[in-house]
Amino acid sequence: MPARIVLQQADITRALTRISHEILESLRSGDDLVLLGIPTRGVVLAERIATVIREVSDVPVAIGALDVTMYRDDLDRNPTRAPSPTQVPPGGIDGKFVVLVDDVLYSGRTIRAALDALGAIGRPRVVRLAALVDRGHRELPIRPDFVGKNLPSAQTERINLHLEEIDGDEFVSIEEAAQ
Amino acid sequence: MRHLLSTRDLGHDEAVAILDVAEDMADVADREVRKLPTLRGKTVVNLFFEDSTRTRISFEAAAKRLSADVINFSAKGSSVSKGESLKDTAQTLAAIGADAVVIRHGASGAPAVLADSGWIDAAIVNAGDGTHEHPTQALLDAFTIRRRIHGSAARAKALDGVSVTIVGDILHSRVARSNVWLLSSLGAAVTLVAPATLLPIGVTEWPASVGYSLDAALAKRPDVVMMLRIQSERMHDAFFPNAHEYSREWGLGDERLRTLAADSIVMHPGPMNRGLEISSGAADSPRSTVLEQVANGVSVRMAVLYLVLSGMKEGQS
The missing domain is CATH 3.40.50.1370 (Aspartate/ornithine carbamoyltransferase)
Known part of the structure; x- marks a missing residue:
């Protein structure tokens, strides 16, 4: 079965704009906002959300990248993964309002690893989770706070996210995984 | 990567990839918590038939920063001085459940023997063999x-x-x-x-x-x-x-x-x-x-241990 496009570029932009506004609404006065993207595409999404927040408000926003490879519990079950750099924003994350940004939320294991990775670089005041797509099938008690699009899917299906900055085109598609 | 025996086996891209992983490992040294849970539950044996301080403690620090259990074995004071063969030593380590063996040996080719012999299934990392290599x-x-x-x-x-x-x-x-x-x-x-x-x-x-x-x-x-x-x-x-x-x-x-x-x-x-x-x-x-070389040694060895100990056990290349 060919890939079916479920979100176009305009839909992705609209979803990210909505997530940005929701993040702003959830801030208390005095909160220091830090967006941490989970490589690779989460980092791009975090940058886009930061851009929107800077356009529509004067809330200062720090961005960084949080690699979770070394904290995964499935390293023995998959081919060896090459880690990506973790970039902690200059002000650190201690006492901050940290939003983890991921592309597709699935089993929740990446986020479990991210929470461990976060603990190694500091102690935020709160941690929230934003995901562009939530496809369900959680294996852990993890729930996103900001979701771009709920996309009910079968576990045999693959969700692909392409972003302009990385792939040269932009869409979310769903396809039957090759057996 | 199954073993690291020689830099001759490394292509350009693979070598660059190891150095890149080492960069990420080096970043960990600047963190508040300088430890990663990556190799939790894995056992790394430092099998040293020749004297060494810096290489052994460097491998030990690398394995510990990745949360592996480390067993240090030096030939002095071990059964090797009673005449135990490399084969018997290897099979003993296999029985203990070693996942990786870091070996230094006076004989060139000893790590390759260990990797190819079938005496032990662990990943073998060459930490210096005779006048051969020290990858x-x-x-x-x-x-x-x-x-x-x-x-x-x-x-x-x-x-x-x-x-x-x-x-x-x-x-x-x-x-x-x-x-x-x-x-x-x-x-x-x-x-x-x-x-x-x-x-x-x-x-x-x-x-x-x-x-x-x-x-x-x-x-x-x-x-x-x-x-x-x-x-x-x-x-x-x-x-x-x-x-x-x-x-x-x-x-x-x-x-x-x-x-x-x-x-x-x-x-x-x-x-x-x-x-x-x-x-x-x-x-x-x-x-x-x-001194930079010593500090970088820990990051590079963390990268090597991660690369030989992660990934699927079946169908490895």
Whole structure:
């Protein structure tokens, strides 16, 4: 079965704009906002959300990248993964309002690893989770706070996210995984 | 990566990938919590048949930072001194449940024997075998050179166009061999300088140029000068008349230090014979990367342990 496009570029932009506004609404006065993207595409999404927040408000926003490879519990079950750099924003994350940004939320294991990775670089005041797509099938008690699009899917299906900055085109598609 | 036995086995891309993982490992050293849970539940055995301080503690620190359990085994005080064979030792380690064995052995090829024998299923990492290879030392040297040249933008870069002069006891040096293969496959131009008695037969076949005069080599303004240790424990012949003459002809003294290009660096794998192959002035100068090499060694060994111990057990390449 060919890939079916479920979100176009305009839909992705609209979803990210909505997530940005929701993040702003959830801030208390005095909160220091830090967006941490989970490589690779989460980092791009975090940058886009930061851009929107800077356009529509004067809330200062720090961005960084949080690699979770070394904290995964499935390293023995998959081919060896090459880690990506973790970039902690200059002000650190201690006492901050940290939003983890991921592309597709699935089993929740990446986020479990991210929470461990976060603990190694500091102690935020709160941690929230934003995901562009939530496809369900959680294996852990993890729930996103900001979701771009709920996309009910079968576990045999693959969700692909392409972003302009990385792939040269932009869409979310769903396809039957090759057996 | 199943084992790390020789830098000859590493292609350009694979070598760069190891150095990139090492960059991520180096970042961990700056964190509040300098430990990763990655290898929790794995057992790493340091199997050392030859004396070593820095390599063993470097591997031990690397394994511990990745949360592996570490068992240190040195031949002294073990059943090896009662005559136990490598095979029996390996099978004992297999029975204990070792996931990786870091081996240093006086016999060239001992790690390859362990990897190919079927005595043990663990990943084998060569930590120096006889006069053959010392791949993690070469990797940390390449890492150190790359960081000095490219700083924080080192990721994904190789060593194209970098000139490296390696000076000293090439004949006995496993560090030199591993570096020649690795640095040349990363694109560096390697020159070997030594008295003719300390060059191995067949050195002209290596991907390196060879010279006998240190002054002539330094006149070409190399980016990197790597001094090798005179290994007195392996000097069973008269390779040069005396230490003083060696030092005058092939040692990096204060005078030669002054002739180096402004941004060139001085490396030494340690332990140093101060006053013989390297003067204190050179060893302690800002050009010297000796302590950086030690610190980088931990990051590089973390990367190697991660790469040999992660990934699927079935169908490995």
